[in-house]
Amino acid sequence: MNKFIIFLSFSLLATTLIAQDIQLPTPDKKGGKTLMQALSERKSTREFQEKELSNNVLSNLLWAANGFNRDDKRTAPTANNKQELELYVVLKTGIYFYHAKKHKLALVKKGDYRKSAGTQAYVADAPINILFVSDSEKASSKNYAYTDCGFVSQNIYLYCASEGLGTVVRGSFNKEELQELLQLPPNKEVLLAQSVGYTPAP
Numbered sequence: 001m002n003k004f005i006i007f008l009s010f011s012l013l014a015t016t017l018i019a020q021d022i023q024l025p026t027p028d029k030k031g032g033k034t035l036m037q038a039l040s041e042r043k044s045t046r047e048f049q050e051k052e053l054s055n056n057v058l059s060n061l062l063w064a065a066n067g068f069n070r071d072d073k074r075t076a077p078t079a080n081n082k083q084e085l086e087l088y089v090v091l092k093t094g095i096y097f098y099h100a101k102k103h104k105l106a107l108v109k110k111g112d113y114r115k116s117a118g119t120q121a122y123v124a125d126a127p128i129n130i131l132f133v134s135d136s137e138k139a140s141s142k143n144y145a146y147t148d149c150g151f152v153s154q155n156i157y158l159y160c161a162s163e164g165l166g167t168v169v170r171g172s173f174n175k176e177e178l179q180e181l182l183q184l185p186p187n188k189e190v191l192l193a194q195s196v197g198y199t200p201a202p
Ligand SMILES: Cc1cc2nc3c(=O)[nH]c(=O)nc-3n(C[C@H](O)[C@H](O)[C@H](O)COP(=O)(O)O)c2cc1C
Pocket: 042, 043, 044, 045, 046, 120, 168, 169, 170, 171, 172, 173
């Protein structure tokens, strides 16, 4: 009987933990504005509504940012195909790791940490902040890692322009605070951040 109760408790605990991850729906790769329209509308915005992104939009955004568009390669290039960048996603509900291969968000820490995602006031309003983490054990060099971040960032900019979302890439954040918050080992480092959300009606 005791063994049964222990087994049941573990099963319930496991179910609760798994339930906190977000399995993203299949991204819609057919929609959106033309590339030239998206380029015409690409810009930085620093004001966000509280309105959250649906799981469909979240799915499209993360796939566009750095998802797999071939068996083993992605929407953004990396020097020597090192694929050293990992994306962490800060939502109102918690901090998640974007598992690109499984196209899912794995919960890292529960709670609203959006304020810690940057030093500017608008960061806490953005429904999503994306942190670009580089693994120095994989990257060709630090310079290339920063270069690789630029491609992911521009993918996000173009997706947002296409979808009518606001976004701004940011170098302003407390690197040490985020290192601790994400519990990153010394070989992993936040290099860049990007806020995304709906902009207030004019
Ligand atoms: C590497 C990099 C870091 C940036 N860091 C910040 C930042 O910390 N905060 C911010 O508000 N904007 C930041 N920006 C956005 C720029 O200020 C913005 O791209 C520039 O003013 C041009 O505006 P546009 O993107 O609308 O063309 C950054 C841009 C880049 C490329």
